[in-house]
Amino acid sequence: MFKVTVCGAAGGIGQPLSLLLKLNTDITHLALYDIVNAPGVAADLSHINTPAKVTAHLKDAELPNALADADLVIIPAGVPRKPGMTRDDLFKINAGIIRGLAQAAAVNCPKAFMLIISNPVNSTVPIVAEVFKAHGVYDPRRIFGVTTLDVVRASRFVADIKSSVDPISTRVPIVGGHSGPTIVPLLSQIQPPVELTTEEIKALTQRIQYGGDEVVKAKDGAGSATLSMAQAGARFAQAVISASVRGTTGIVEPSFVALTADPKNGPAVQGQVDGLAHFAVPVELGKNGVEKIHPIGPLSDYEKELLSVAVKDLKSNIQKGVDFVANL
C-alpha cells in the first residue's frame, strides 16, 4: 500500500504529474487535491487501467482527507512566473500556500515524504521544515526540494552541443539551490566525463542557471515549465518510492535538503557552504528518505566562484522562509 497526495493537482504541473504518477504501479492510492477542478482531473485519470485508486479532494475542507495517511506528498501548488519575474517574486503568494499545506501535512501525515516543487524552492523548503519543527514532527530525511529539473535540463543541454553525449545516461551534478545564480552546475564532474572548453563551460552554466527563463519567455505570460517539470517530479518521486518501497539501494538524485539529514557527511558540506542549513546536493535515497549526502567533490576555480555567489543568495532565501514561519 502506498498513498501519494498531489497538492495543486489541477495545475499546469499537477495534471501531467498526476498522469505520470497514475502510471506508476507502486502507487496504490493517488489523492488529488486542489482548490479548483480536482474532481474533473481525478475522474479522467481514474479510467486509466493501472492499480492506483484515484480520489478527488476539492478545497480546504477536503485537505485533511486528501493527506490522511499519505506516504508521499508532492506539492506543485501556487503561482508560476510571468516574464520579468524572479522566482523570489513568487514568495509573497506561494509562502502562505505552502505554509498552510505543510501545517495540514504535519497534522495528517507527519511521516510522509514531502516533495516540494512550488517556487521559490530555496525558501519554500525551509518553510515546510520550520512548520514540521513547530509541530514536533520534523525529520530532515523526509523533506525534499525538487531540483531534478535542473539536472534533467543540464544533461539535455550538454547533449545539444556534444552529439556523442547520451542525454539519458549522462549525469551532470548540480549543487546549491533552484534559482539563477544559486544553481551551480559542476561541469567538471559530468559522468561519464565530457571535455568542454572554457567558453562552452561558461555558456552551458549560464543556460542551465537560466533554463527556466527560456520556458517562461517562450510561454509569453502563460506560465513556466510544466511538462518537463512533471517528468522531473515523477522521476524524483519514483526514486524515493523505489528506495522506500522496493528497498532499491544506490539511487542517487539531487535534492535541496537540510544538511542535518546526514549527520555523517552533512557537516562536511556545511563546512564548504558557510554553515547553510539547506543545500542542493546529490542525495542517496533509502527506506527513510535521505540515506547519505554525497560530498560536493573537488571544484574547479570557476565552480568555486559560482559557489561563493550562490551561498550569499541562499543564505537570505533560506532565512526568508524561516522568518516567515517564525513571524506568524
Ligand SMILES: NC(=O)C1=CN([C@@H]2O[C@H](COP(=O)(O)OP(=O)(O)OC[C@H]3O[C@@H](n4cnc5c(N)ncnc54)[C@H](O)[C@@H]3O)[C@@H](O)[C@H]2O)C=CC1
Ligand atoms: N521546482 C521546480 O523545478 C519548478 C517549480 N515550478 C513551480 O511550481 C508551481 C506551480 O506551477 P504551475 O503548475 O505551472 O502553476 P499553475 O498555476 O498552472 O498550477 C498551480 C495549481 O495550484 C493550485 N493551488 C493554488 N493554491 C492552492 C492551495 N492553497 N492548495 C492547493 N492547490 C492550490 C491552483 O489552483 C493550480 O491548479 C509554481 O510555483 C512554479 O514556479 C515550476 C517549474 C519547475
Ligand SMILES: O=C([O-])CC(=O)C(=O)O
Ligand atoms: O522558471 C521557473 O519559474 C520555473 C522553474 O523553477 C523552472 O523551470 O526551473
